[in-house]
Amino acid sequence: MDRMDVVLPPAAIGILGGGQLGRMLALEARRSGYRVVVLTDEPPGSPAGQLAHVEINGSYTDAALLDRFLAEVEVVTAEFENIPDACLQAVAERRPLRPGRRAIFTTQHREREKLFLRDQGIACAPFRIVENEAQLQAAVEELGRPCVIKTAAFGYDGKGQCKVTAETDLTQAWRAFEGAHAVVEAWVPFVKEVSVVGARGMDGSMAVHGCVENEHADHILDVTIAPARVEPATADQALALWRAVAEGLDYVGTMAVEMFVTADGGVMVNEIAPRPHNSGHHSIESCETNQFHQQMRVICGLPLGEARLHTPAVMVNLLGDVWPTEDQAPDWSAVLEHPRAKLHLYGKECARRKRKMGHFTVLGSDVKQALREAREIQARLGRR
Numbered sequence: 533m534d535r536m537d538v539v540l541p542p543a544a545i546g547i548l549g550g551g552q553l554g555r556m557l558a559l560e561a562r563r564s565g566y567r568v569v570v571l572t573d574e575p576p577g578s579p580a581g582q583l584a585h586v587e588i589n590g591s592y593t594d595a596a597l598l599d600r601f602l603a604e605v606e607v608v609t610a611e612f613e614n615i616p617d618a619c620l621q622a623v624a625e626r627r628p629l630r631p632g633r634r635a636i637f638t639t640q641h642r643e644r645e646k647l648f649l650r651d652q653g654i655a656c657a658p659f660r661i662v663e664n665e666a667q668l669q670a671a672v673e674e675l676g677r678p679c680v681i682k683t684a685a686f687g688y689d690g691k692g693q694c695k696v697t698a699e700t701d702l703t704q705a706w707r708a709f710e711g712a713h714a715v716v717e718a719w720v721p722f723v724k725e726v727s728v729v730g731a732r733g734m735d736g737s738m739a740v741h742g743c744v745e746n747e748h749a750d751h752i753l754d755v756t757i758a759p760a761r762v763e764p765a766t767a768d769q770a771l772a773l774w775r776a777v778a779e780g781l782d783y784v785g786t787m788a789v790e791m792f793v794t795a796d797g798g799v800m801v802n803e804i805a806p807r808p809h810n811s812g813h814h815s816i817e818s819c820e821t822n823q824f825h826q827q828m829r830v831i832c833g834l835p836l837g838e839a840r841l842h843t844p845a846v847m848v849n850l851l852g853d854v855w856p857t858e859d860q861a862p863d864w865s866a867v868l869e870h871p872r873a874k875l876h877l878y879g880k881e882c883a884r885r886k887r888k889m890g891h892f893t894v895l896g897s898d899v900k901q902a903l904r905e906a907r908e909i910q911a912r913l914g915r916r
């Protein structure tokens with residue numbers, strides 16, 4: 533390890549983005565004595581900004597704000613991928629940016645992400661890139677129905693997606709995508725969704741938190757089960773895909789890869805997230821080194837921590853729907869009274885439906901027990 537690359541406390545870590553992932557990274561960094569500076573286009577008091585020493589609010593491409601931000605920090609990371617490339621470039625010219633610009637640029641856009649996977653020969657669903665209705669018609673013809681249209685840029689939590697079934701009128705479906713590039717993907721009849729979250733260091737070493745299982749509700753992650761209930765050969769394939777993606781991107785930092793498991797035990801990549809991930813939140817309680825601490829270590833040029841899962845865990849997301857009204861907090865006793873459950877809230881004021889407000893994690897002696905108890909807590913919390 534080159535000592536020149538090492539950033540030690542009390543140096544300041546710069547975080548692009550003001551969301552909960554930045555907040556949890558800020559918590560880890562502060563615990564270890566780093567200063568934290570957040571640049572976000574959210575208003576003051578963002579989830580990450582609340583825990584930063586300095587929060588700078590405004591456009592990611594405002595040169596004066598970027599100057600202020602960069603003057604304060606030794607190293608920079610991004611807590612979400614939709615940062616304008618002009619900002620990534622400006623940052624990378626003046627400070628170490630980890631993960632690097634290329635990894636973020638590739639994965640912030642579905643078209644570039646898919647082409648990267650194809651180039652690397654990494655298994656993913658068959659797809660076509662389309663720019664107009666005629667190309668959409670041809671793509672659906674080739675891939676067959678059902679299939680799914682996904683906007684190339686700025687999609688998340690199922691937003692910017694349209695499933696094409698036997699009944700779908702393509703002229704009408706295309707209207708939502710008009711003027712933009714879209715990816716059309718064959719429908720994958722998966723039996724399970726899994727993900728792998730881990731980190732790759734500056735020296736190329738890698739450590740993962742294992743293969744976990746994800747259940748979605750309305751396209752939003754609902755529950756993560758760690759470890760995944762899959763055959764060892766399936767978990768091994770998932771880990772191998774994660775490593776192939778990390779090496780292909782020459783990745784530095786914490787990264788998540790979402791995958792589909794098919795009936796024959798095959799695994800293919802769905803999406804890459806160049807940052808800590810919702811399906812890695814369980815690691816805060818269940819792993820030797822959690823995904824945020826690992827991110828802190830890697831971006832500061834420190835060696836990777838041991839990432840191993842030491843205790844089975846289930847993480848449940850808390851969406852705004854759990855709040856009785858948008859500004860009235862739920863009765864948390866179901867979580868707080870449980871001896872192996874931990875509550876995490878992201879400091880967001882308005883509990884809009886579908887908004888990720890927090891999560892809780894339940895540890896167990898096995899996943900069956902953890903899942904049963906997590907579901908009991910979830911049922912007691914209810915939803916509006």
Ligand SMILES: Nc1ncnc2c1ncn2[C@@H]1O[C@H](COP(=O)(O)OP(=O)(O)O)[C@@H](O)[C@H]1O
Binds near residue numbers: 657718721
């Ligand atoms: N090709 C597909 N076949 C079957 N289900 C899919 C496919 N693509 C997406 N989905 C379902 O939709 C969810 C969200 O899609 P994803 O591409 O991960 O977008 P997002 O960025 O919204 O997470 C997936 O987790 C999966 O449940």
Ligand SMILES: [Mg+2]
Binds near residue numbers: 689790803
């Ligand atoms: Mg996804």
